[in-house]
Amino acid sequence: MSMEKFDKRFGMIAIKKGFIAFEQAYEALVTQVTEELDGDKRRSLGEILHEKGLMTTTQIDGVLASMGLL
Numbered sequence: 018m019s020m021e022k023f024d025k026r027f028g029m030i031a032i033k034k035g036f037i038a039f040e041q042a043y044e045a046l047v048t049q050v051t052e053e054l055d056g057d058k059r060r061s062l063g064e065i066l067h068e069k070g071l072m073t074t075t076q077i078d079g080v081l082a083s084m085g086l087l
Contacts, residue, residue, distance in 0.1 A: 027062045030083050036076045037066060045069065 028042035037045075045065045053059050063077040081087045 027080055027084065030080045031062075031066070031072065031076070034076070034079065034083075036080070037071050041066070041069075041071050045071070 028037075028046065031037045032039055032042055042062070045062050048065050049060060049062060063072065063080065066072040067074065067077060078087055
């Protein structure tokens with residue numbers, strides 16, 4: 018994956034906007050991968066961060082808008 022694409026990823030944008038810390042993004046990624054490996058439905062990073070109380074829906078929408086997804 019190129020660095021340009023990595024910079025556009027949800028977690029990186031959320032960190033750059035100051036919504037979450039690197040450690041929180043990492044923890045959410047671990048949760049996402051673990052759930053998927055356990056055969057659970059893949060959840061978005063935003064959904065996991067929201068469930069953990071680390072991001073609001075407004076912040077998630079802001080990140081998605083920055084990614085051109087809203």
